[in-house]
Amino acid sequence: xxxxxxxxxxxxxxxxxxxxxxxxxxxxxxxxxxxxxxxxxxxxxxxxxxxxxxxxxxxxxxxxxxxxxxxxxxxxxxxxxxxxxxxxxxxxxxxxxxxxxxxxxxxxxxxxxxxxxxxxxxxxxxxxxxxxxxxxxxxxxxxxxxxxxxxxxxxxxxxxxxxxxxxxxxxxxxxxxxxxxxxxxxxxxxxxxxxxxxxxxxxxxxxxxxxxxxxxxxxxxxxxxxxxxxxxxxxxxxxxxxxxxxxxxxxxxxxxxxxxxxxxxxxxxxxxxxxxxxxxxxxxxxxxxxxxxxxxxxxxxxxxxxxxxxxxxxxxxx
Amino acid sequence: xxxxxxxxxxxxxxxxxxxxxxxxxxxxxxxxxxxxxxxxxxxxxxxxxxxxxxxxxxxxxxxxxxxxxxxxxxxxxxxxxxxxxxxxxxxxxxxxxxxxxxxxxxxxxxxxxxxxxxxxxxxxxxxxxxxxxxxxxxxxxxxxxxxxxxxxxxxxxxxxxxxxxxxxxxxxxxxxxxxxxxxxxxxxxxxxxxxxxxxxxxxxxxxxxxxxxxxxxxxxxxxxxxxxxxxxxxxxxxxxxxxxxxxxxxxxxxxxxxxxxxxxxxxxxxxxxxxxxxxxxxxxxxxxxxxxxxxxxxxxxxxxxxxxxxxxxxxxxxxxxxxxxxxxxxxxxxxxxxxxxxxxxxxxxxxxxxxxxx
Numbered sequence: 001x002x003x004x005x006x007x008x009x010x011x012x013x014x015x016x017x018x019x020x021x022x023x024x025x026x027x028x029x030x031x032x033x034x035x036x037x038x039x040x041x042x043x044x045x046x047x048x049x050x051x052x053x054x055x056x057x058x059x060x061x062x063x064x065x066x067x068x069x070x071x072x073x074x075x076x077x078x079x080x081x082x083x084x085x086x087x088x089x090x091x092x093x094x095x096x097x098x099x100x101x102x103x104x105x106x107x108x109x110x111x112x113x114x115x116x117x118x119x120x121x122x123x124x125x126x127x128x129x130x131x132x133x134x135x136x137x138x139x140x141x142x143x144x145x146x147x148x149x150x151x152x153x154x155x156x157x158x159x160x161x162x163x164x165x166x167x168x169x170x171x172x173x174x175x176x177x178x179x180x181x182x183x184x185x186x187x188x189x190x191x192x193x194x195x196x197x198x199x200x201x202x203x204x205x206x207x208x209x210x211x212x213x214x215x216x217x218x219x220x221x222x223x224x225x226x227x228x229x230x231x232x233x234x235x236x237x238x239x240x241x242x243x244x245x246x247x248x249x250x251x252x253x254x255x256x257x258x259x260x261x262x263x264x265x266x267x268x269x270x271x272x273x274x275x276x277x278x279x280x281x282x283x284x285x286x287x288x289x290x291x292x293x294x295x296x297x298x299x300x301x302x303x304x305x306x307x308x309x310x311x312x313x314x315x316x317x318x
Numbered sequence: 319x320x321x322x323x324x325x326x327x328x329x330x331x332x333x334x335x336x337x338x339x340x341x342x343x344x345x346x347x348x349x350x351x352x353x354x355x356x357x358x359x360x361x362x363x364x365x366x367x368x369x370x371x372x373x374x375x376x377x378x379x380x381x382x383x384x385x386x387x388x389x390x391x392x393x394x395x396x397x398x399x400x401x402x403x404x405x406x407x408x409x410x411x412x413x414x415x416x417x418x419x420x421x422x423x424x425x426x427x428x429x430x431x432x433x434x435x436x437x438x439x440x441x442x443x444x445x446x447x448x449x450x451x452x453x454x455x456x457x458x459x460x461x462x463x464x465x466x467x468x469x470x471x472x473x474x475x476x477x478x479x480x481x482x483x484x485x486x487x488x489x490x491x492x493x494x495x496x497x498x499x500x501x502x503x504x505x506x507x508x509x510x511x512x513x514x515x516x517x518x519x520x521x522x523x524x525x526x527x528x529x530x531x532x533x534x535x536x537x538x539x540x541x542x543x544x545x546x547x548x549x550x551x552x553x554x555x556x557x558x559x560x561x562x563x564x565x566x567x568x569x570x571x572x573x574x575x576x577x578x579x580x581x582x583x584x585x586x587x588x589x590x591x592x593x594x595x596x597x598x599x600x601x602x603x604x605x606x607x608x609x610x611x612x613x614x615x616x617x618x619x620x621x622x623x624x625x626x627x628x629x630x631x632x633x634x635x636x637x638x639x640x641x642x643x644x645x646x647x648x649x650x651x652x653x654x655x656x657x658x659x660x661x662x663x664x665x666x667x668x669x670x671x672x673x674x675x676x
Contacts, residue, residue, distance in 0.1 A: 120648035121615060121641060141646065146653045151619045155641065158626050158634050178465060179653035181585065181616035186623055193626060318629055 031287040032066070033058070036166060036197050036238055037299050037311040038280035045279035046307060056285055057298045063285040070281045073166045074109040076127065077102075077274070078156050078196075081137055082173040083118040084147040089138070095172055096137045098270050103130035105274045113159075117152040118144025149173050150180035153187045153233070157194040167196040168277045170270065174202065176229070184229050191236050192294065192316040199239040199273040200230040238312035239276075242269035276310075283311075291317045349384035353404050361407055361671060368411035374419050377412070381421040384408075389428060397436055399449055403674035405429030406453060409473075410460055410667070423473040426457055430477035440481075440493045449673050451497050454478045455659065456666040458503050462658035467510035470658070475507045484536040498537030502545050505529030506658050509552055523556050543574040547582045550590070551655070559593035566590060578651040578661070581610050585617055585652055597624055613644050616652035 037054070039046040051065045081095055102112060112133040114125040122142060124135040149171070156169040177184075191198065230241040283299065296314045301307045347355065347367055355363045371377045392401050405425045412422040433450045440447055454474075461474040484498040508526035512518040530552065533545035546569050553562035566587045571580065584607035591600035601624060607617040618637045625633035654661045 119653060120644070120646075120650065123642045126642065148615075148653065151615065154619055154623055155638065158622050158638060160631060160635055160638075178656055179650075181589075181620050181652055182623060190623060190626060318627065 031291050031317060033063075033285055033287060033295075033315070034195065035283045035297065035299065035311050036277070036280045037283050037309060038238075038276050039301055040308040040310070041304075041306065045276070046301070046304075047279060049281065049301065051283075053301050053304075054281075054283055055300045055302055056283060057296075058285070058287060059295050060298075063287070066284045066286055068281050068283050071278055073164055073282060074107065074111070075274075075277065076111050076113070076159075076161050076165050076167045077106065078113045078115065078159060078167070078169045080115040080117055080152045080156060080169070080171045082147055082149065082171075083116045083137070083142045083144060084174065084178070085118075085143065085145055086147070087174045091172075091174075092137050094267075095270075096135070098267050099137075100134040101267075102133045102274075105271050106130040111165075115152060115155070116142045117148055118142065119146050120144070121148065121152050121155055146179035147173070147177055148180040149177040150182040150184060150187050153198065154180075154182045154190055156198070157187070157190040157196050159196070161195060166277070166282065167194075168274070169196045169198045170201065170273055171198065172201045173230075184232075188233060188236060189316070191233055192314060193318070194237075196237060197239045197277060197312070198233055198237045199277070200234055200241045201269045201273070202227055202230060202241065202243055236313050238310055239273070240310070242273065280310075287317075293317065347380075349380060349388040352380075353388070353401070356404055356407065357400060364407045364411040368408065368419075371419075377419040378421055381424065385424070385428065389432070393432070393435070397432065399674040399676075402429050402433050402449075402453055403670055405432065406457060406460070406667075406670070409457075413460075413463070423469060426461075426473040427477055429453065430457075430481075434481050440495045447495050449670075451482065451495055452666060452670050452673065454482065455499065456663065456670050459659040459661075459663035459666050462660035463663055465657070467507060470510065471507040475503050479504070484532050498533045498541050498545075501529045501533035501536070502541065502548065503659070505533065505545075505548065505552075509548070510656070510658065519555060523552060527552050527556075538573070540574045540576055540579065543569070543576070543579045543583075546573075547579060547586060550586050551582075554586070554589055554593060559590050562586070563590040563594060577610060578654065581607050581614065581617075581651040582655065584610065585620065588617070588620060592620075592624055597628060600624060611649055611651055613648045614650040614652065615641055615644070615648060616650050 035056070039049060047070065049068065051068045054065055054068065056063045056065060079099060081092070083092070099112075099114060106112070108129060108131075110130055111127040112125060112130055113123065113127055114133060114135045116122045116124060116137060124137070124142075125133055153169075153171060156171070159167070161167040182190075227241060227243070234240050287295075294314060294316050297312060299309050299311045301309060352363070352367050355367070368377070371380065406429055408425045409422050409429075412419045430453075433453055436446065436450075438446065454477075458470065458474040461470040464470075478500065481495060482497055482500040483494040484496070484501045486496050487494050505526040505528075508522045508529070512522050527549055530545045530549035534542050534549060537545055546565055550562040550565040550569075553559070553565060566583060569583050574580070584603055588600045588603035588607065591597075591603055601621055604617040604621045604624075608614060611617075618641050622634050622637035622641075625631075625637070
């Protein structure tokens with residue numbers, strides 16, 4: 001092991017590396033890369049993997065893994081809630097209750113920020129302890145006519161996070177963007193430079209904004225749906241979209257299906273995002289040589305093709 | 319057992335009275351009764367009546383009654399501005415209930431036809447021309463509040479396509495109402511369908527740009543300002559940032575004192591400079607935008623994103639802190655860019671109401 005890599009390992013261990021977003025750059029063009037990696041077998045997280053179990057390819061070149069840890073670094077959770085007039089009041093009340101119970105799913109060392117976005121982006125809580133995360137979302141001043149979704153995503157992705165913490169950004173949105181200065185391409189570009197993992201919760205197509213407002217375009221071009229952008233963004237950062245169904249279908253007896261209003265629109269989606277993130281591994285490796293540009297990332301678990309591995313699909317070094 | 323005659327009389331009178339009162343309940347008014355109430359009491363009665371209809375079926379009965387009985391009568395008699403305004407008011411009053419009131423759009427197309435079928439041709443009665451133009455501008459502004467590009471095109475822009483033009487018709491052709499604004503409305507309809515979505519821009523973008531350029535060439539003042547800025551924004555979306563920069567350089571502050579346009583101009587110029595790989599100039603131009611509207615988030619977010627790409631974390635943090643700390647009210651003119659004419663709706667309908675009662 002070279003002296004330089006040993007130094008980097010030491011810096012990882014001490015958590016003294018300082019960076020705002022993306023990979024850590026050290027002298028001599030060496031970059032340390034951290035990936036959040038979740039591994040699922042069926043529906044169960046796999047929790048007993050070590051460095052030898054992972055195979056990481058960065059721009060198709062296999063990397064030497066420096067370390068793997070799980071649930072060591074505290075989490076900075078940022079929650080952003082769409083408060084545009086298309087958003088359901090019932091849904092907002094449910095999100096408010098869910099945030100109020102967030103301490104049940106976080107540790108005291110974790111921190112929570114809560115933003116709302118409509119005609120302005122408003123910070124209701126900034127890096128508070130989970131106990132203090134309860135907020136009043138439904139106040140009249142939080143509502144508005146616009147949905148600057150891309151802008152709030154940009155704000156979340158740009159938020160500085162200390163190197164010894166992980167960043168999970170959860171956005172609750174009822175549809176696509178109206179009123180942002182940032183485009184979807186801008187957001188994806190920022191996501192490539194950010195360490196944040198973005199998780200999106202949106203309503204199902206049949207009950208949400210997208211089918212009501214732009215039916216023809218979305219029927220002919222499903223790739224234009226807001227959920228399609230969420231898919232691209234969450235896949236890039238190593239997460240997923242959750243759709244909260246307004247109607248829940250249950251099967252009380254064989255051959256019988258019953259639909260009823262879903263009284264738990266948000267809890268399951270939200271808590272599964274946090275649990276997924278917490279169960280994930282932090283996988284670290286070091287890049288040397290010419291590193292500027294876009295990096296495609298692929299992670300697998302050796303000998304377990306059946307495992308579902310979720311991590312960011314790439315990042316950018318400038 | 320026989321029923322005394324006076325009992326029958328009282329019962330009959332009660333039924334007639336109940337039916338009369340029922341008919342006057344706002345949600346059960348027929349179209350002519352509602353029009354009478356509108357004429358007497360003003361626009362507030364419209365929202366009361368429409369919100370009381372509670373079901374699409376009730377609204378459909380109302381619409382069918384209007385179209386089959388009331389409108390033909392109006393078309394036979396002398397047409398009034400109040401009648402045209404009434405049709406627009408019905409559509410406006412259905413706002414928020416548009417998904418259950420299926421026929422609401424037809425009041426706009428009926429109103430448009432009602433106005434254009436007036437006996438005098440365009441140019442013969444400037445006052446009537448001005449009212450008709452304002453009616454269409456108000457309709458488009460209302461439709462822009464709904465943010466549905468297809469309804470905007472179908473019920474707002476298409477009905478006036480052959481009726482209003484940016485320049486007078488050539489000699490020998492049918493006369494038209496002349497307002498360069500119509501080309502902005504047509505261009506924006508096309509652009510709205512593709513806005514923030516790359517798909518479709520190759521097909522619709524050049525047509526939308528043509529309309530904006532026609533409006534800029536024929537218009538003056540705020541129409542020229544808006545057409546120029548929308549053309550620049552569209553050119554940037556079409557990856558023609560050099561042309562966009564040239565268009566923005568031609569923008570003259572003397573065209574308008576509207577803060578919204580002046581803010582847009584600096585924000586768009588910043589974006590063009592960014593696309594032309596002049597980041598320092600872009601940041602300075604975004605800061606010019608902030609000098610016009612200090613609380614605006616969009617210019618700060620543009621700086622934040624640009625500085626993040628340049629790995630200037632202190633500048634990123636500065637903008638994030640300013641966004642977070644901005645006191646209410648935060649005013650961001652960019653947020654209304656995508657709303658088309660929606661920001662003019664209230665002023666236009668107030669003027670229309672006033673003109674319709676002269």
